[in-house]
Amino acid sequence: MDCSGFDWSQADIQDWEVECIRQAAAQGQYLITKHAFQRMRERGISSHDVRNVLLNGTPVSKDLPHVNPRRAPGINIEGDLQDGRRIRVKISWQEKYAVITAHEVEVKP
Template identity: 35%
Template sequence: MQEFLTALEVLENSSDTPEQETDTLVLTLEQVFDLATDFPTREEIARIRKAARDERIIMSDFSHAAQRSGQRTFTIEDLDFIVLYGTTVEKDIWKVRGDRPTGISFFGTLKSGRKLKVKVSWKGSYFYVTAHASK
């Protein structure tokens, strides 16, 4: 599984395209997320879901969410399912909520009945995921 999403892949299907095509380009947070809106845009959701379909999202340590909810650890497939098919519920913008990284959260229910919130954030050159469970 490749973990890093190049700048060109992030901007694919976006109206913002770099003038020079280079894999070494590091995108700013403002190029990945629209910080002027407090809701997820279609373009942001499309970028994130494309990265998930291409298996190019780094899965961070999400065992804390399982421990807090008293449930077993989530699988990568569980997280992918929520990102691909869940509902977008919120957008955290660090300028507004400085205690959290900027990102978009997806909410859904797994086949097992567990409810899961998966937040996808951006760090320099890649998307990464954190997960939170509901009891």
């Protein structure tokens, strides 16, 4: 399996994309951008939280590069933290997998 990016030709998240993200997370083969670190610090989200979401979270959407130029391309994965918060992690491809932001999302009853 070629784990070098995403299939930007379709909006559906592919199983191989998720498998590659989880493999990279398990092996520590991803980076967290400066922007993501800043946002994580502001929002009380740790690197451990992000890794846990990448390993165990639910992929919820894919932002394609040609659809909305204001949104960075990537796959959004959500997961619950031990303190009850749910966060969304966006991971993209920048020569390797790269977390580009992480933020809390509202859990709807």
